[in-house]
Amino acid sequence: MMAKWDASGVEIKSQRLRLKLFTADDAAEIFAAITPSITRFMQWEPPRSPTAFAEVWRSWLVPILDGSDLHFVVRSLADVRCLGLVDLHAARTACPEIGIWLREDVHGNGIGREAVAAVAAWASNVFNPDCFEYPVAEENVASRRIAEGLGGSIVETRSNSKYTSVVYRIPNSRR
Numbered sequence: 738m739m740a741k742w743d744a745s746g747v748e749i750k751s752q753r754l755r756l757k758l759f760t761a762d763d764a765a766e767i768f769a770a771i772t773p774s775i776t777r778f779m780q781w782e783p784p785r786s787p788t789a790f791a792e793v794w795r796s797w798l799v800p801i802l803d804g805s806d807l808h809f810v811v812r813s814l815a816d817v818r819c820l821g822l823v824d825l826h827a828a829r830t831a832c833p834e835i836g837i838w839l840r841e842d843v844h845g846n847g848i849g850r851e852a853v854a855a856v857a858a859w860a861s862n863v864f865n866p867d868c869f870e871y872p873v874a875e876e877n878v879a880s881r882r883i884a885e886g887l888g889g890s891i892v893e894t895r896s897n898s899k900y901t902s903v904v905y906r907i908p909n910s911r912r
Contacts, residue, residue, distance in 0.1 A: 742804030749809065751855040754848070756809040756823060758801050763810045764794050766819035770840040778874035779838060780897050804828055811839065811852045820848060823856045832906070833860060834870040837880070850883045857887060861911045871905040881905075 749756040759767075768790045771783045784790035800806035807825040812818060821839035837853055857869055871884040872895065881903070889905030896902070 744802050744804065749855045749859045750814070751851050753814055754820070754852055754855060755812045755814050755817075756852065756855060757812070759794065759797055759808040759810050759822070761794070761798075763819065764790065767794070767810065767822065770819060770821065771838075772841060775838055775841060778877040778880065778900065780899060809852075809856060811848070821852075823852045825856055825860055828860065828864055831867045832870050833864070833866055834872065835907070836872070837883070844879065849880065850886055853883050854887060857907060858910060861909045865911065866909055867912070868909055869907040871907055872902045873905065874900040874902050876900065 744758055747758050765787065768784065768787050771790070773783055776783050784793060794808075797806065797808050801808060805828055807828050809823045809825070811820040811823055813820055819840075820843050821837065824834075824836040826834040826836065835853055835856060837849055839849055839852075853871075860866065860869070870892075871887075871889055873880040873884060875894075884905035884907055887907045888910075889907040891903045892906045893904040894901060895904060
C-alpha cells in the first residue's frame with residue numbers, strides 16, 4: 738500500500754476513456770444521467786432533485802481526499818462526454834469493492850468492462866490489494882459479464898430490498 742495519498746491529478750486513461758475523481762463541477766452532468774431504469778439494479782433510488790443529489794455527492798468529497806472511497810467520473814476521450822461513474826469503495830483494504838453505472842445510451846459497447854478494468858489495473862498498481870469485490874444483481878447479465886471477463890468468480894450471494902445479488906471476487910492482475 739502507498740504511504741501517502743494525493744487525490745490531485747489522479748487520472749486513468751484507457752483506449753476510449755478518461756477517468757478522473759469526482760468534483761463538484763461534475764455534479765450536474767452526473768445527475769442528468771441518473772434514471773430510474775439505470776438504478777433498477779442499484780441499491781439506491783435516483784435522487785429526486787439536484788439538491789437531493791448534492792447531499793449524496795457532498796458525502797463523497799472527504800473520502801476522496803483521504804483515499805478511502807473513490808468515485809471516478811468516466812468520460813469519453815473522443816468528446817469528453819460524461820458516461821457514468823466507477824466507484825472504488827474501501828480502497829485501502831485487502832479487497833476493495835468496485836461498482837459501476839453508465840448512462841443508458843452507452844450500454845452494450847464494452848465501455849463498462851473497459852472502465853472497470855482500467856480502475857482495477859490502476860488500483861492494483863497504487864494500492865496492491867489481494868483482490869476486488871464486485872457485487873451485481875443476479876439478473877444483471879451484462880454487468881456479470883464484466884466481472885467474469887476480468888477473471889471474477891462468485892463467492893457470495895446477498896439480498897436487499899430490491900434484488901438478490903451475487904458477489905464476484907476479481908483477482909489483482911499484478912499477482
